[in-house]
Amino acid sequence: MKKLLASIIAFMLVVMTMFSIVACGGGGEGNGEKEVDKDGNTIVKIMFHVDKSSTEGQAYQKRIDAFNAAYKDKGIKAQAIFKARSAGASGYETELLNNQLEGTLADIITFDAPNTAAYAKSGLLYDISSLISAEEQNNFYSLNKYEGKLYGLPIQESSAGFYYNKKIFRDAGIDVSAYTADNPWTFEQFKDVCAKLKAHGVTAVDMRLDATKDETAPYLLYPFIYAAGGSFVSDDGYTATGYYNSTATAKGFQFIKDLISEGYTSYAIGATDFFTGRVGMYLSSGWTIPDLDNKYREYFASRDDWGLLPYPKDVVAASATGSWSYAITNNHHSDKTATVELLKWMASAESSKAITDATGMIPARRDAETNYAVGSPEYTLLKQLELSGKERPATVAYPTFSTTFNQIISALDNSDVASLLNSATNTLQTEMDRLKNLK
């Protein structure tokens, strides 16, 4: 036994010493060598997070083909790399990091907006503040910024709202026609509608409280906290104490808790309960529109049977935003001209329209052409994005924020809001301190 222990300790000491000497060396950074094909064209590589055969992938490829046709005479050729997120967002991130480690990272990558701070701090992304004019930046609803510098341009935007069953509302004698993106309802009006639906004998609203295993619940529910006047982190993204556990933040979470305790929503609502007429309202993003248009014709024969309401406001109006973005990596060519040309092309109004036409999402740019009918669900989402869209907290510790947010939502019904927030704040603050001290 003693011999075994001695051997283990000796082995560990050898490994420790070895790593202290060699592990710190790491691999080399991207060499920034300009890649040129046999015809002398500068190759610019762009990596996408979707499968090439998907509708979105095909839209990207079409834009790349159009770029290559337009820049044929200028000696620039774009090359698309498709790495579908088959193992989730973390799988795609692993691919990015492996490429970074090998020095083969593409010149431009797509990435999920909440990762901006972490990627920028780690040196994965290139500061494009000086490469994109202020006028051009103003065209975007949101930008991927960290510490005041621009690191990415959104591909498309998203917004969410409350889908509602018009038949149930009619039967319950509820009129919500006055609540629009320009004139959102209040927390109290929202509760009144819930009370009427409950009195009518249906579950009032699916707040997606069960969607706490991934990013769905944080994405859909964070606007309630902003609407109540709360926040999550300081502007620099390194302080949670005093923000995440503030009284206003607690008020936002308390509103959600009240919806549970008053029986307006629950954790037990089935995934298809709204779509089969058992629930009055359903909180979701724009991606639910095609489902309602095509999949549940038995319950929603046409758009006359369902509608979309904006997020309710309290102190202010706030709604969900955020999607994937483009960024130039630090593995860029020493000659950035070609890379920037491709970035601008892919983030242009024309590309934005082409891609959102394929995905059904909202264009990331104000100047992108849209033809949504006034009052349509798409129009409501776009208008809401313009008027009250607020991004998720920009912090290097975003994964921890997302985890703690899910933990709060999951425990809301049987725990005190203040103690949940204090615990989450401690966890997030510890992580932020650790990241701040990262050399």
Add this chain to the structure above:
Amino acid sequence: MLKTSLIILVLFVLAFGGFVAYDLATARKRREVYRVKSTATAYLMLLPAVALAFLFILLPILYSLGYAFTDYYLLRPNDINFIQLQNFKDFFAELSTKGTLYNAIKNTLTFVVGVVPLQIGLALLLALFVNRQGIGSKIFKVCFFAPVVISLSVTAFLWEQILAPGPNGLLNSIIGMFGMAPHDWLRDPKTAMPCIIVLSAWQGCGYQMLIFLSGLSNIRKDLYEAAALDGANWWRKFWLVTWVGLRSTFVYILITVFIGACRILTQPMLMTGYMDHTVTLSYYMYNKGYTERWVGYSSAVALLMTIFIGGITLIQRRIFREDK
């Protein structure tokens, strides 16, 4: 990384080569010509397996061990610094706050204490049941083993449907017939871990059943006949013949089930998400390493976990070792 791997490879080749050379030199010194040839042949035949073991077992272990003493952050693979024991200090500092890490250890221990006896007990019962040469014993054997070949992800999904919180969940529908209210089995801290224990024992016991069956087949029938002649009842036969005959099989099963239980990850990850009442040490480690990107810290947790599991396994072996 490539440089590090090459250095480790060179060190490994030198160590392996040195070992082979020493062995051959010893054989030569003793003028054991036959042993020189056979030793050289043996090492050559061993080489492919050693190379594979180096690549896929030793190298990852060495890396993980080494990273435990660094500040490796997933997004900064080119900037890894040696930070001595800082990760271990952070581990114990976090443990003292009685937060998620504390819960992860508590839940893992709860799971181990619950699942090990349940799974082994079930496996033994099933093995004894199908070991009878009765009608349909082969069908039962297949049925009991079937959950083992189903992916754990699929099993977790199926059980999630069974335990669904609404009145339409299978279990809730059944208890509803007796007038009981629906229950949120996986979100209630009192029922979530017991549910995961039952599912895991159900899913895994078929494999141990087969091992017990092979152990049962090695017990001589005449021992039972002798016991019967001595007037032993069913329990005495089981305790004095079956159990004694299965002792070494039991120790093997105990150790493997214990190690497997300590590493539980998939079930809580798929069924509940990262919740304080179901998070386990492996899940905590995964979350720290991949979601929060602290590979160094996560490796330190892995090292501590390995030491813990190794320590308990050694104790188990000592307690259950055969008397010489």
